[in-house]
Amino acid sequence: MTDFIKFLLLFILSLNQSHAAAVLDSITARLVKTPITQGNFQQEKRLKILRKPLLSTGLFTYHQSKGVIWKTLTPIPSLLLVNDTRLMTGQDEQAVPAAFGKVFKAMLGGDLKVLSEGFDISGTNQKTTWQLQLKPKDELLKKIISTLLLSGDNELRHLELQETGGNLTYINFVNITHPDHLSPEQQADFEHLSP
Amino acid sequence: MMLVVGISGIRLLTKNWLETGFLALLPVTEQQPEIARAIAQHNDQLNRKVIWLTGATSSQTAIVQARQLKQQLQQSGLFSTLLLELPQQQYSKQYQQLFPYRYQLLDAQTQLTLDKNPQELLSQNLETLYSPMGQMTAADLEHDPLLIFSRYFNAQHPLKLSLEQGIVMLHDADKFWALLLTDLTDQHLQLDKLETLLALVNKTTTNVQEAGGELMVTGMPIFTAYGADSAKQEISTVGVGSSLGVIVLLLLTFRSLRPLLLSSLAIGCGLLAAWVVSILVFGKIHIITLVFGASLIGVADDYALHFVCDSFGAKNWRPREGLKYIFPGLLIGLLTNLLSYAGLVFSPFPGLQEVALFSAIGLLVAWLTVVLLFPLLLTGFKPDHAPVILKLTHYWQQHWPVWLLKNKRWLIPVLLVFLAGGLWQVKPRDDVRLLQSAPTALLAITDKIKQLLPVSQENQFFLVSGHDQREWYLNEQQLLRRLNALTQQHKLTQYRGLGDYWPDEQSQQQNYQRLDTALYQSGLLKHYMTELGFSKQAINSELAQFSAAKNRTLSLPEWLATADEEKQQLWLGCDASRCLSRVTLIGITDLPALSDLQNLQGVTWVDQVEQLSSLFARYRLSISVLLIAAYLLVYGGLGLKFGWRNALMITAVPVLAALVALAMLGWCNQLFSLFNLFALLLVLGIGVDDAIFFFMADHSTDDATTEDRRASTSLAVTLSALTTLLAFGLLAASSTEIVHAFGFTVAAGILTALVFSPLVGYKAQNSQI
Numbered sequence: 001m002t003d004f005i006k007f008l009l010l011f012i013l014s015l016n017q018s019h020a021a022a023v024l025d026s027i028t029a030r031l032v033k034t035p036i037t038q039g040n041f042q043q044e045k046r047l048k049i050l051r052k053p054l055l056s057t058g059l060f061t062y063h064q065s066k067g068v069i070w071k072t073l074t075p076i077p078s079l080l081l082v083n084d085t086r087l088m089t090g091q092d093e094q095a096v097p098a099a100f101g102k103v104f105k106a107m108l109g110g111d112l113k114v115l116s117e118g119f120d121i122s123g124t125n126q127k128t129t130w131q132l133q134l135k136p137k138d139e140l141l142k143k144i145i146s147t148l149l150l151s152g153d154n155e156l157r158h159l160e161l162q163e164t165g166g167n168l169t170y171i172n173f174v175n176i177t178h179p180d181h182l183s184p185e186q187q188a189d190f191e192h193l194s195p
Numbered sequence: 196m197m198l199v200v201g202i203s204g205i206r207l208l209t210k211n212w213l214e215t216g217f218l219a220l221l222p223v224t225e226q227q228p229e230i231a232r233a234i235a236q237h238n239d240q241l242n243r244k245v246i247w248l249t250g251a252t253s254s255q256t257a258i259v260q261a262r263q264l265k266q267q268l269q270q271s272g273l274f275s276t277l278l279l280e281l282p283q284q285q286y287s288k289q290y291q292q293l294f295p296y297r298y299q300l301l302d303a304q305t306q307l308t309l310d311k312n313p314q315e316l317l318s319q320n321l322e323t324l325y326s327p328m329g330q331m332t333a334a335d336l337e338h339d340p341l342l343i344f345s346r347y348f349n350a351q352h353p354l355k356l357s358l359e360q361g362i363v364m365l366h367d368a369d370k371f372w373a374l375l376l377t378d379l380t381d382q383h384l385q386l387d388k389l390e391t392l393l394a395l396v397n398k399t400t401t402n403v404q405e406a407g408g409e410l411m412v413t414g415m416p417i418f419t420a421y422g423a424d425s426a427k428q429e430i431s432t433v434g435v436g437s438s439l440g441v442i443v444l445l446l447l448t449f450r451s452l453r454p455l456l457l458s459s460l461a462i463g464c465g466l467l468a469a470w471v472v473s474i475l476v477f478g479k480i481h482i483i484t485l486v487f488g489a490s491l492i493g494v495a496d497d498y499a500l501h502f503v504c505d506s507f508g509a510k511n512w513r514p515r516e517g518l519k520y521i522f523p524g525l526l527i528g529l530l531t532n533l534l535s536y537a538g539l540v541f542s543p544f545p546g547l548q549e550v551a552l553f554s555a556i557g558l559l560v561a562w563l564t565v566v567l568l569f570p571l572l573l574t575g576f577k578p579d580h581a582p583v584i585l586k587l588t589h590y591w592q593q594h595w596p597v598w599l600l601k602n603k604r605w606l607i608p609v610l611l612v613f614l615a616g617g618l619w620q621v622k623p624r625d626d627v628r629l630l631q632s633a634p635t636a637l638l639a640i641t642d643k644i645k646q647l648l649p650v651s652q653e654n655q656f657f658l659v660s661g662h663d664q665r666e667w668y669l670n671e672q673q674l675l676r677r678l679n680a681l682t683q684q685h686k687l688t689q690y691r692g693l694g695d696y697w698p699d700e701q702s703q704q705q706n707y708q709r710l711d712t713a714l715y716q717s718g719l720l721k722h723y724m725t726e727l728g729f730s731k732q733a734i735n736s737e738l739a740q741f742s743a744a745k746n747r748t749l750s751l752p753e754w755l756a757t758a759d760e761e762k763q764q765l766w767l768g769c770d771a772s773r774c775l776s777r778v779t780l781i782g783i784t785d786l787p788a789l790s791d792l793q794n795l796q797g798v799t800w801v802d803q804v805e806q807l808s809s810l811f812a813r814y815r816l817s818i819s820v821l822l823i824a825a826y827l828l829v830y831g832g833l834g835l836k837f838g839w840r841n842a843l844m845i846t847a848v849p850v851l852a853a854l855v856a857l858a859m860l861g862w863c864n865q866l867f868s869l870f871n872l873f874a875l876l877l878v879l880g881i882g883v884d885d886a887i888f889f890f891m892a893d894h895s896t897d898d899a900t901t902e903d904r905r906a907s908t909s910l911a912v913t914l915s916a917l918t919t920l921l922a923f924g925l926l927a928a929s930s931t932e933i934v935h936a937f938g939f940t941v942a943a944g945i946l947t948a949l950v951f952s953p954l955v956g957y958k959a960q961n962s963q964i
Contacts, residue, residue: 043327049337050728056325070327078322085357085366087328101357104328117255140283140361144334161327165334169327 023123024112027130031110032154032178035064038186039176043072046168060173062108063182066190067101081193088192103141107148110156119148129153229767230801233658233777236764237801241652245274245392245414246644247375249403254359254371260408261362261373264399268377271395273388278376280361285759290348292757296749297343298710298741299703302350303679303695305343306709313713316341317723324727340724340737341714351696365647370409372647379416389420396420413641413651418633425930433925440921448582448914449503457572458499458918465492465561472556473549480549487873488553490937494532494880495561496918498525501888501911502569506578507585508892508907514573518566520904524891527836528884529562534832535825535879542817550873585910592909592953599954617858623867625812626804649688649782655789657778658767658799659692664751667774668699670797674778677792687789688782693765697754707745715741815869822872822879826850829883837890845890848951849882856944866936874923874937878944881919885912885952893956909953916949 038061045054058072067083081088082101106114115121115134118141123132134148142164149160155176161169182190247268249260265279293300301309308316320342324333335345357364363374381388396412403410445455466489473480473488501524505517539551599606645651659674661667671694678690698706714720715738724734755763767775783789786802793800826846833842853875860867888911892904924945926938 043325045325045333047324047333047336049733051730052728054325054727072322072325076318076321076325078326080326080328082328089322089326138360140358163334167333171327 023125023130023132024116024121026125027123027132028110028112030125030130030154031152031156034178036179036182037062037109037155037176038179040174041070042172042174044170046170048166060108061182061186061189062105063186063190064109066182067193068105068108069186069189071189079189081189083193086193103148107150107159108156110152229660229775230658230799233656233767233775234801234803236767237652237656237777237779238803240761240764241654242415242419243275243379243381244651245377245379245412245416246648246651247377247399248365248372248411248644248647249375250370250372250409250411251407252370254364254366254373256408257364257371257373258360258362260403260406260410261375263406264403264410265375267399267402268375268395271391273379273392273395274377275380276376276378279373281358281363283361286352289757290344293348293749293754294338294344295744296703296747297339297347298707298744299747299749300347300698301343301706301709302347303675304350305346306706309709309713313717313719316714317719320723321727340727340729340733341710341720343710363648367643367647372411374648389416389423392416393420393424411640411644413637413644417637421633421637422931429929429931429934433928437921437925441918444914444917444921448584448910449578450580450582451576451578453573453576454499454503457503457569458496460568460572461499461561461564462492462495464564465495465557465559468560469553469557473553476552477545477549480553481546484546484549484553487870488550488557490873490923491536491550491554491877491880492557492561493919493922494877494884495558495565496922497528497881497884497911497915498562498565499569500915500918501525501528501884501908502565503573503576504907504911504914506573506576506907507581507910508904512577514570514576517573518570521888521891522566524884524888525562525566527833527887529558531829531832531883531887532558532880534828535876537825537828539818539821542821544814544817546814547818547821582910584913585906588909588913589906591913592905595950596953613862614854614858617861618854620861620864621857621867622861623812623815625808625815625868645782651781653780653783654804655780655783655786655800655802657692657780657792658775658801659778660773660775660797660799662773664769664774665699665701667769667776667797668694668702670795671776671778673795674792674798677795678778678780681785681788684788686783686785687780688784690778690780691762691765692778693751693762693776696758696762697749697751700748700750703748710741811869815872818869818872818876822853822875825876825879826853829879833883833887841890844955845883845886848886848948848955849879851951852878852882852944852948855947856940859943860936860940863939865939866932868933868936870933870937871940874940875944877919877923877941878948881915881945882948882952885915885948886955888912889952889955905953905956912949912952916945919945 038059041058041060043054043056043058045056047054055075056072057074058070060071061069067081070080070082072078072080078089082104084102084105087101102114103118105111112121112132118138119134119136121132121134123130129151130153131149131151134150136142136145144164145161146164147160147162149158149162150156151158155173157173159169159171159173161171163169247261247264249257249264251257251260261279265277268274268277305316308319323342324336335342339345357366359373365372365374379392396417400410400412442455445458446452448454469488469492470480470485473484501521502514502517505521506512506514509517509520533555536551536555539547542548657674659667659671661670671692675690675692675694678687678692681687682689714723720737721734724737729737751766755766765777765779767777769775780789790800790802790805792798826849829849830842830846833845836842837845856871856875856878857867859865860871888908889905892908920942924938924942926934927942929935929938
């Protein structure tokens with residue numbers, strides 16, 4: 001009996017590769033594809049060293065070619081701008097691995113193809129929801145992130161980031177809409193990112 | 196005598212006799228050894244760096260290619276370091292070594308924030324912590340709740356580089372570029388190594404291209420390699436061309452090898468003696484001396500040719516009698532040339548003194564060879580043919596002056612207009628960058644790399660000094676503050692000064708005090724940590740660590756031990772009287788704004804390009820004056836010997852030649868710099884010789900007729916002009932602008948001297964008949 005289970009497991013694992021690709025394709029097919037996605041976020045960061053979580057809320061905007069605006073409103077207003085190659089905060093431009101900005105943008109945009117370049121992906125696609133588990137390939141990224149968990153329906157709804165050091169970040173996305181145009185304010189923010 | 200010279204020459208060869216640094220060209224009073232040392236150190240870094248970028252449409256491919264490239268370069272053995280993956284271990288080691296001094300090592304921005312509004316620092320921390328991106332910083336929170344050491348550490352590595360697999364990745368509109376930094380093992384690459392380097396660049400470029408990518412390479416060694424390569428090609432084409440030309444010309448004229456061998460012997464002896472004596476006198480000679488001194492010794496060619504050509508001038512020519520006739524001409528020729536170099540000796544520039552001595556000795560020895568050895572070596576030399584060229588030159592010297600004189604009514608005004616117009620357009624350019632000829636493709640790549648990656652140090656830098664370490668530190672701080680302002684005005688991309696990384700002991704104590712007052716005493720820290728959710732234990736631990744660190748100081752040598760090589764080399768050390776450091780610059784867009792900062796106390800602006808260019812300008816002015824003096828001296832000397840009218844006539848030839856050469860420079864918009872003046876000095880020497888020999892031909896007293904003498908003189912003048920043109924005029928074909936300008940000036944001057952010299956003595960001859 002145990003041999004049978006072993007065999008079954010091996011079989012599933014060997015199928016894993018093509019199976020994952022199929023899951024990715026089917027999930028990608030489910031996601032709403034528009035150039036612009038925006039909405040509210042609720043973020044909870046659990047740092048090992050701190051006894052209470054860091055809670056923050058705000059607005060996010062995803063633009064297919066321009067990148068991401070992450071506007072924290074509470075408890076400390078701040079602005080984070082990210083595209084494939086740059087990452088800017090209200091203080092200055094930050095030194096980050098390019099993979100970081102790229103991944104962040106790809107996550108919010110549901111760009112699973114970009115994600116699969118940098119991560120080993122496994123996942124399930126159920127009737128109402130889907131879930132993906134991502135593990136970084138890049139050695140540098142591995143030192144920081146152990147796992148990314150993404151889940152949703154026709155939108156990305158929930159994101160969980162598990163750090164190698166044990167810190168955790170949960171983000172919920174709500175009130176998601178797909179406007180046709182950026183607001184002038186959003187446009188102005190993206191201006192900062194263009195060199 | 197030559198034996199003695201030869202033996203001492205062999206002994207000198209083992210010495211380090213060639214000087215190439217430009218500072219050695221400065222008047223002794225202006226040479227500052229500490230600047231020379233700083234420049235040497237600066238150049239040592241620049242002269243070893245080669246930057247490679249492999250480009251592809253995906254970053255993965257670019258990385259794969261960069262890895263292959265690295266392997267290939269490693270195998271070549273040319274490089275001492277090859278940096279592809281950034282040394283993460285080195286960073287974490289540095290982090291650990293410096294971490295205990297975190298309360299002392301504050302970066303400039305943090306100091307400012309603490310002084311102005313400490314609350315702001317805490318808000319910035321919260322921003323970072325609440326950001327979805329703050330993972331790396333948040334990981335430090337446990338050891339460094341204020342994140343002050345993260346700030347310091349990030350400020351030390353200000354470039355926002357994206358890393359992929361630890362490799363610096365750049366990107367432009369259509370490509371990703373992986374960066375590979377290499378240092379050559381040896382900063383002074385031998386020629387064959389430069390060739391290997393160039394071959395390696397070409398080979399790897401092809402390899403990467405075949406794999407569908409693109410390779411960009413730049414760095415000083417690449418420029419040097421290209422320069423050496425093109426110089427070598429030019430010298431070999433010009434050299435082969437001119438040697439062939441001279442050989443064919445002399446063989447056709449004399450149908451004998453002897454004249455060729457003898458003129459080579461004369462010039463060879465001159466060069467050897469000049470070289471040996473100059474090194475004995477000066478210890479070392481500069482490469483500029485060698486190049487121009489050797490060119491000037493080319494005048495010696497004249498002596499040999501005049502001697503040999505005289506064999507056509509008399510019916511039963513024997514060398515000893517021939518010498519009797521041409522000896523006065525040769526002697527006056529030598530004296531005028533020596534006279535024209537005399538002025539150079541009195542210039543304050545060591546380079547010119549060297550050139551003067553070098554050329555004078557060379558000429559003297561070549562002359563002695565001609566006068567003492569030729570009568571022996573030419574024994575039995577009597578060409579019994581009348582070469583075609585002799586007939587040609589004879590015909591030319593008979594009819595050309597007639598035509599010139601007949602048409603002088605319109606020729607003179609045309610000449611005057613030509614001269615005035617040309618001279619009006621001559622504009623001096625002394626930019627030292629003209630010394631270098633780089634292919635446009637390489638310049639384009641270098642520009643592109645500069646845009647992608649502002650890490651290439653500029654040639655210019657600051658030297659900061661102080662009587663002791665404290666004064667040095669304060670002086671440098673003042674400079675760094677100004678530089679910081681300039682970067683904010685986008686006049687400069689970046690700068691590197693020690694003071695930005697290492698606060699001196701006094702400042703370290705001030706930093707500790709700053710933190711103490713702003714955050715620890717005020718209770719802000721306690722509040723901040725409590726709010727964030729740190730445990731009471733963590734808060735107490737932090738307070739304990741802070742008070743334990745109170746008297747820590749990090750000395751400069753200790754800090755330097757943790758730094759990378761580039762930063763270590765900023766420090767030039769202290770001696771009994773002062774401390775010195777360099778501040779290097781990256782991405783200068785406003786040069787004057789930077790050079791203005793040299794007024795700050797203890798700050799010296801070192802701009803090698805500008806300094807060298809202005810040195811060239813000063814040499815140019817100084818030589819201009821000396822050149823005029825030389826012409827006047829020659830005129831005076833000839834005047835005493837031949838009378839003022841005749842002297843005027845003789846001197847008119849080189850003067851006209853020089854003027855026409857200058858005017859041609861103007862009309863053709865050619866470079867006019869120091870180097871053209873050396874060419875004019877050569878023109879003076881040859882022009883005077885030409886004129887004197889024509890003059891002497893008309894005042895000969897032996898049995899040969901004046902007409903024959905004029906014929907053989909015109910042959911000698913023509914041959915000397917042609918050989919000079921072949922030897923130096925061909926340099927006009929060079930792609931390096933100054934070499935081209937030198938060749939162009941010589942060519943224009945020599946041709947003009949050739950055109951006008953038959954006029955000398957022509958009238959006299961008419962009146963005699």
